[in-house]
Amino acid sequence: MATSLERVLHQAKNENRAALIGYIPAGFPTVEGCKRAIDVLIDSGFDAVEIGYPYSDPVMDGPIIQEAADQALRNGVKAKDVLATLHHATERGAAAVVMTYWNPIEQFGVDEFAEAIAQAGGSGVITPDLSFEQAQPWNESAARAGINTIYVVAPSTTDERLRKVTGITSGFIYAASLMGVTGTRTSVSHSAQELVARIRQVSDLPVAVGLGVSTPEQAREVATYADGVIIGSALIKELLGKDFDKGLLGLQELALSLAAATKSANREVRGVQ
Amino acid sequence: MTATVDTGLFGPYGGRYVPEALIAALDELAQMHQELKNDQSFAAELSHLHKTYSGRPSILTEAHRFADYCGGARILLKREDLNHTGSHKINNVLGQALMTKRMGKKRVIAETGAGQHGVASATAAALLGLECVVYMGEEDTKRQALNVARMRLLGATVVPVTAGSRTLKDAINEAMRDWVTNVETTHYILGTVAGPHPFPVMVRDFHRIIGDEARAQVLELTGALPTAVLACVGGGSNAIGIFYPFIDDKSVRLIGLEAGGDGLETGRHASAISGGRPGVLHGARSYMLQDEDGQTIESHSISAGLDYPGVGPEHAHLYDIGRAEYWSITDKEAMEAFSLLCRTEGIIPAIETAHALAGAIKLGKELGPKATLLINLSGRGDKDVQTAAEYFGMV
Incomplete structure (x- = not known):
């Protein structure tokens, strides 16, 4: 059976547009505040949300997400809060996944974590530091639970390895737009479009581009060639260090303009599968 | 292996x-x-x-006066402290x-x-x-x-x-x-x-020269293999360097000394193996200090070089298969051994290294004069003079 995420991506494809996906760490700025921020994203037209699992050693993340995750951890966020936040998003009818470094999954129990994601209505998990060579136990558990395994590929990933990694991926392929960590950038790297083209050679799965996509202009640009646009740090920046209600208004404004930009992108028509 | x-x-x-x-x-x-x-x-x-640059091979020093405090066991120090820049x-x-x-x-x-x-x-x-x-x-x-x-x-x-x-x-x-x-x-x-x-394999291969030299030096000096090889363990590079060439010598005990900080029971320590459990940190699975969710817990040690919540994966394996032992040494035990080596041998060791010396004192007392203990003197203590002087109330 298709996951909600797969259905949403299929629908976007039918409408000949890219899906818009937003990232926010659970527990940021608070557990309840995060849920309200997710509501804003859903109401503004985001197709899916990624709930970040705040982690003590986030080597893939730049300063903005580090600070947000740190704040969440200082608030005492635990696994149950991550799952409750996921449940909140899916109850609102959104397609939602969790993005997490590997160790929290291993400590929770690999089978148990996959099952808990499914129980919360989650569509899958993005695992940015689970390398192909170490992925088998997780893939088996995720398959049993019926959830997607979403892997990240990078501009430095060789064609041979792209084949391997996309071969164990489901839902969508997460294309890292550049060599680097998460964060806002003034422009989207050219390597993103090249990487998407290389992925198309080896896989029919939807491809979403993330890392450094921050503005409506950048979202529109990425939406012309990718199946999904992932925004993280730029959303969090609206809430970081600000009065929450004011921050939420800023978040809403940005979210609406990102949604409009993504939907207005000029796309070459790609056939519906 | x-x-x-x-x-x-x-x-x-x-x-x-x-x-x-x-x-x-x-x-x-x-x-x-x-x-x-x-x-x-x-x-x-x-x-x-x-x-011509770092000064290898490093020498082996027999610590006669320090040995008196180690139950009379023969104490051999592999002098990595004499390398250029002061450590292994x-x-x-x-x-x-x-x-x-x-x-x-x-x-x-x-x-x-x-x-x-x-x-x-x-x-x-x-x-x-x-x-x-x-x-x-x-x-x-x-x-x-x-x-x-x-x-x-x-x-x-x-x-x-x-x-x-x-x-x-x-x-x-x-x-x-x-x-x-x-x-x-x-x-x-x-x-x-x-x-x-x-x-983990590459860094080990660059450090195994410590053990290769020391094994030959001990054999030449004593005509036999040592009873035990001791080294301090933070990430574990000096320890794996001296252990590795002895792994197939089954009679030789390999003992890693982890930083015990205020003591294992206090939770304020840096003993990933003695006081942690398996998990993933910094790109590899090994023993580490973590909470029930897998969040890394901060480590504590008087020694900055051992103050790390993880440990190299090969040590985790050597521990699991029973080939190496890992003991926890408190700040207090390490500083006593630090002081003792200064006063008995005229060598100021790094505080990291002092954990290995404290292990030798314990093991020597247990085994007595028949034992030969090879200790990796991994670094010198110049950098620790301030910390030690404060610890002993000298400044």
Whole structure:
């Protein structure tokens, strides 16, 4: 059976547009505040949300997400809060996944974590530091639970390895737009479009581009060639260090303009599968 | 015992848990490491530097007066403290810096806790004409201000890391972020036998010279293998270096001494094996200090170089299969051993190393005069004079 995420991506494809996906760490700025921020994203037209699992050693993340995750951890966020936040998003009818470094999954129990994601209505998990060579136990558990395994590929990933990694991926392929960590950038790297083209050679799965996509202009640009646009740090920046209600208004404004930009992108028509 | 080339697994430990962006660079490194193992010109170049620059082979010193406090056991010290830059760290750094040149990269980065690996990296970079950036937790830059100045004198850029707990683990995170971003031009000189494959095997191979020399020296001096080999363990590079050539000598006990801080029972320690459980940190599975959710717990030790919540994956495996033992030594025990070596032998050891000496005192008392204990004197204590003077109320 298709996951909600797969259905949403299929629908976007039918409408000949890219899906818009937003990232926010659970527990940021608070557990309840995060849920309200997710509501804003859903109401503004985001197709899916990624709930970040705040982690003590986030080597893939730049300063903005580090600070947000740190704040969440200082608030005492635990696994149950991550799952409750996921449940909140899916109850609102959104397609939602969790993005997490590997160790929290291993400590929770690999089978148990996959099952808990499914129980919360989650569509899958993005695992940015689970390398192909170490992925088998997780893939088996995720398959049993019926959830997607979403892997990240990078501009430095060789064609041979792209084949391997996309071969164990489901839902969508997460294309890292550049060599680097998460964060806002003034422009989207050219390597993103090249990487998407290389992925198309080896896989029919939807491809979403993330890392450094921050503005409506950048979202529109990425939406012309990718199946999904992932925004993280730029959303969090609206809430970081600000009065929450004011921050939420800023978040809403940005979210609406990102949604409009993504939907207005000029796309070459790609056939519906 | 050796990890398989492709995966870098030691039993269930090791492997690669890293962003996909780093895989190509790790593959390149692993392949080069394999090729250079059989490359005579590389071996000759490194060996020349060992002889003419860092001062190898390091000598073996018999500690007669210190032995009186170790139940009369024969005590042999492998003097890595006499190496250029003051510790074993230079062995690995020279090897990786030469590899950097062969890869055609012009920039190296490193993490450092106490500053020893940072100083060694800055030294090798100066020698070979490489740009060098060292990441150091902001807390550690304050605790080890002199080493910050040493690195800067050697031409390196020192970047204080203000994220997380502002110590060694956060410096590693920041170095990994730099590496992900600049991997095409930059080599990451990881300073211990932790991290993703091939670092644990590669760093071990650059340090096994300690054990190779020491094994031959002990045999020549005593005509027999030692009863036990002891070394302090943070990430575990000096320990694996001296253990490795003895692994097949089943009669020789291998004992790693972890930093016990205020004591295992207090929770304030840095004993990943004695007081932690398996998990994934900094790109590999091993023992580590973590809470029930897998969040890393901050470690505590008087010794900045052992103040790390993880440990190299090969140590985890040696522990599980029962080939090596790991004991926890408190700050207090380490400082007593530190003081004792100063006063009985005229050698000021690094506080890291003092943990191994404390282990020898315990084991010697247990085994008595028939035992021969080989201790890796991994570093000298010049950098620790301030800490020790404060600890003993001398300033």
